[in-house]
Amino acid sequence: MNRFAKYIAFTGCLALLLSFTGKHPPEPHVVTLRFHSVVGNHSLELGRSYVNALGDTIAVQRFKYYVSNIIITDAVGKDVYLFPRRYYLVDAEDSASQSIQLKIPALPLKQVRFTLGVDSIRNVSGVQTGALDPLHGMFWTWNSGYIMAKLEGVSSSAHVPGQRFTYHVGGFKAADNTARVITLDLPPGTAPVDEINIAADINAWFKGGFLLKIGEHPICHSPGGLAVQIADNYKGMFSISSVR
Amino acid sequence: MRFCKTIWVVVLLLVTGIAWVAADNAYFRPRPVKFTVPAGWPQPVYDFKSNPLTQEGIALGRELFYDGRLSKDGNFSCGSCHQQFGAFDTYDHNLSHGFDNSFTTRNAPGLFNLAWQKEFMWDGGINHLDLQPLAPLTAPNEMAETLENVMAKLKADKKYRAMFKAAFGDETINTQRMNKAISQFVLTLVSSNSKYDKVKRGEASFILPEQLGYDIFKKKCNSCHTEPLFTDFSYRNTGLKADPYLNDVGRMKITGNPADSLKFRVPSLRNVARTFPYGHDGRFFSLSSVFEHYRNGMTVMHNTDSLLQHKLALSNFEIGQLTAFLYTLTDSSFLTNPRFAPPGSENIGKAPVDIHL
Numbered sequence: 001m002n003r004f005a006k007y008i009a010f011t012g013c014l015a016l017l018l019s020f021t022g023k024h025p026p027e028p029h030v031v032t033l034r035f036h037s038v039v040g041n042h043s044l045e046l047g048r049s050y051v052n053a054l055g056d057t058i059a060v061q062r063f064k065y066y067v068s069n070i071i072i073t074d075a076v077g078k079d080v081y082l083f084p085r086r087y088y089l090v091d092a093e094d095s096a097s098q099s100i101q102l103k104i105p106a107l108p109l110k111q112v113r114f115t116l117g118v119d120s121i122r123n124v125s126g127v128q129t130g131a132l133d134p135l136h137g138m139f140w141t142w143n144s145g146y147i148m149a150k151l152e153g154v155s156s157s158a159h160v161p162g163q164r165f166t167y168h169v170g171g172f173k174a175a176d177n178t179a180r181v182i183t184l185d186l187p188p189g190t191a192p193v194d195e196i197n198i199a200a201d202i203n204a205w206f207k208g209g210f211l212l213k214i215g216e217h218p219i220c221h222s223p224g225g226l227a228v229q230i231a232d233n234y235k236g237m238f239s240i241s242s243v244r
Numbered sequence: 245m246r247f248c249k250t251i252w253v254v255v256l257l258l259v260t261g262i263a264w265v266a267a268d269n270a271y272f273r274p275r276p277v278k279f280t281v282p283a284g285w286p287q288p289v290y291d292f293k294s295n296p297l298t299q300e301g302i303a304l305g306r307e308l309f310y311d312g313r314l315s316k317d318g319n320f321s322c323g324s325c326h327q328q329f330g331a332f333d334t335y336d337h338n339l340s341h342g343f344d345n346s347f348t349t350r351n352a353p354g355l356f357n358l359a360w361q362k363e364f365m366w367d368g369g370i371n372h373l374d375l376q377p378l379a380p381l382t383a384p385n386e387m388a389e390t391l392e393n394v395m396a397k398l399k400a401d402k403k404y405r406a407m408f409k410a411a412f413g414d415e416t417i418n419t420q421r422m423n424k425a426i427s428q429f430v431l432t433l434v435s436s437n438s439k440y441d442k443v444k445r446g447e448a449s450f451i452l453p454e455q456l457g458y459d460i461f462k463k464k465c466n467s468c469h470t471e472p473l474f475t476d477f478s479y480r481n482t483g484l485k486a487d488p489y490l491n492d493v494g495r496m497k498i499t500g501n502p503a504d505s506l507k508f509r510v511p512s513l514r515n516v517a518r519t520f521p522y523g524h525d526g527r528f529f530s531l532s533s534v535f536e537h538y539r540n541g542m543t544v545m546h547n548t549d550s551l552l553q554h555k556l557a558l559s560n561f562e563i564g565q566l567t568a569f570l571y572t573l574t575d576s577s578f579l580t581n582p583r584f585a586p587p588g589s590e591n592i593g594k595a596p597v598d599i600h601l
Contacts, residue, residue, distance in 0.1 A: 126294070126374030127420040134378055135391035135419050141378040143369040143498050176500075224500045 031072070032195045033100040033112065036241070037063055037092045039202045046092060053207035056157040056214045058165070060202060063092035064138065065149035065234075066131070067100065069115040075108035075190075087118060089131040089138065090200075106192035110185065116234065117148030117179030123172040143222065145170050148178045149234055151205055158218035165214050167205065169230050171223025178223070178231035184240050195244040201237050208233030274298035274411055279359065282436040284444065285472050288359035290373055290431060295424045297431065300411040303587070305429025307407060308422060310586040313397050315387035316343055322377065322426070325352045325386075328584050331515035331575075332356060332433060338526025343388035349490050351526035353511060354519045356435040356578065360473055366508045366524040368479060369498040373430070374423045391419055398422065433584060435514050436472075439572040444472075450572065457569025460562050465513075467551060474513040474573065480549040481507045483542030487525055494524065503547055517574045531570065535563045 037044035039052065039060075049059045067090055070083040081104050091097045122128055123145045138147045147170040158165040171178045186196065206212045210229040220226045277297040281288065295301075308314065312321040325340040325348070326332040332355035334340040339347040350366050364370040370379060380386040381394060398404045398417050405415045412421050440458075442448035450458060461469075470476040479495040486492060486506060495507035508524040522528040528537060538556040542548070558566075578584075 124371050126372040127378075127423045129418055129420045133391075133419050134375075135395065139378070141370075141375070141382055142365070144371040144375050222500070 028103040029106040029192075031102050031104045031109070031193055033070070033102065034195060034197050035067075035090050035098045035200055036197065037202060038199050044092060044202060053203040054211060054213055056155050056206070058153050058155050058202070058214070060092070060151065060153040062150055062152040063202065065090055065116055065200075066118050066138065066146065067114050067116065068118060070100070070102065071113040072102065072104055072109055073111045073113075075110045075188075077110055079107075087122070087131045089136055108190050109193045109196075112184045112186065112196060112198075112240070114182055115179050116182050118146040118172070119179065120172040120177070122146070140170060145172050145223065148231070151202065155214045155218070157214040159215065160218045165218040167220045167230060169220060169227045169234070171227050173223070176223040176228060178227050180231055180235040182235065182238050184238060186240060186243055189243070193243055196240060197242045199239050199241040201239070204237035205230060205234050208236050272410070272413070274300040274413075277302060277432075279431065282434070282441070282472070285436070286360065289362050290359040290427075295374070295427055297428050298411060300407070301425050301428040302432055304407045304411045305425040305427065306587050307404075308426050309429050314381060314389060314394055316389040316393075319343075320387045322380065323586060325380075326355050329518070329579055330354065331435070331518045331579060333519045335518070336520065338521045338529075342383070342385040346385035348385055349492060350524050351521060354515055355430055356433045356514060357473055357512065358433065359431050361477060363477070363509075367495045367498050368509055373427050374420075377423050377426050378419075394422070395419065433578075435575040435578040437577045438514065438575040441575070443572070451568075453565050453568035454572050457565035457567070460566055461569050464556060464558070464562075465566070468510045468549075469513045475510045477509065479504065479507040479509055481505070481545060481547050482552060483537075483544050483548045483555070484508075484523060484527070485543045487527070490525055492525065505547060506545065507547070513570060514573050515575055515579070516570050518579065531567055532563065535566070
């Protein structure tokens, strides 16, 4: 048995012993952030064909992105709940990955802030574990750094083999940085919040300050100008669809 | 009185518990290995605090380094392209062999003194030693395997589970631990015992051609191939036209900056007599062809290094003396150190005999 397991066993025994005498602490309240993918007004179904905001057809096969450094503020704007050094890989293919549980007291909340992507420190600190493990295919091995967000699919406008458009957006160095801080205000209300539903609209990738025409740019696979333009677009993909 | 008794029982329980937790762990704790910085060398850049060297960690790294199962078809270990007798490059190969009869696109560099190196690959694209193995492991023309499969193979192997436990305290096997172990092994590959080093330490002296070569070296080569590591780790355009079949733009691939076109990392000259062929694509099969490139063959471009804008004037005499000096950088104790050889094998310490000049 290793030391960690022993600690668990020992503290478990101790806790059990103490639980006979002490009062149970209240269960911490959990707020769930739930991400769901949409294309405009439609819920995203992988493999199904949609027409994007620029009129290109798209059938999305992969859609993943990192969510990190979540910060939640309460309605008064006084208490701030920080979740630093926690990284989540939200994957349209894996529903479990789309829910993020945060321990926050039952309170009315005002704002959700998070980083779409991975901070530069984690890009230069060797091999990471968990959601940041390079085996998730979100890491460039030949030019060290995380792919902050990935969108792949088929489009009749993509004049490349398989008609596949592939956007692997990454880059963490100053001018090439593709991590974006997202700030979302919750609708004002007085009820304590249990669940925050956040929509990620794929249309925003194509239509923002930059018009990403699949015919012109079917591929983005390295840090640089195009990746930054796409990042400036996807910064606007999130909105709060409902709060419970 | 009864209260007092309860306290005693609790204290006793605590003490026994703590003793139980701490007890046999001391027995299983990996044994630390001290990393020695050779006298006169700069401090290493590798962060040993984040990955302290241990006997068990180094042994695991060595096992992984020489295990062909890390590749898709089982044929290619790290050691198949990084051979000890070639100072851990691919001996006598311009490019190395990879999965399914493929070739790599660059010359495998020798592996030594990696604790002093911040960026890896000829273009410096990899920013941490721990990340380096990911590239050859997953490249389709090298080991061609997925990290998921590598993890599955390691986890299925009882011996590896025991070795990971010995090195890291429990049987968890993940990418981070695998790569940290490989880093530990390759960090021990320190080459600091060549004749040059012995002369510097006052244990030997140069013969005349070596001394003359060293003097020329300090005048004409040392600003890029800086002592004691014999590289300044910079990226420079040395007037090598791109091979039309490889079309390798070098550093520009990483920075996207046209000013970095055809720039490659300055390689160390330690063990240079063993690391032929030379150049990022291994186009030079001998030292004399490298000298010939610098004095005649160079294609001077707008971003060719300022030190080489007029090529490098070298007389035949100078080339002869420089060659004598460069031979003093061969570290035979490094090339034959049995601790660096495949685990369990007897290192015969005999390198191939042909030496290209």
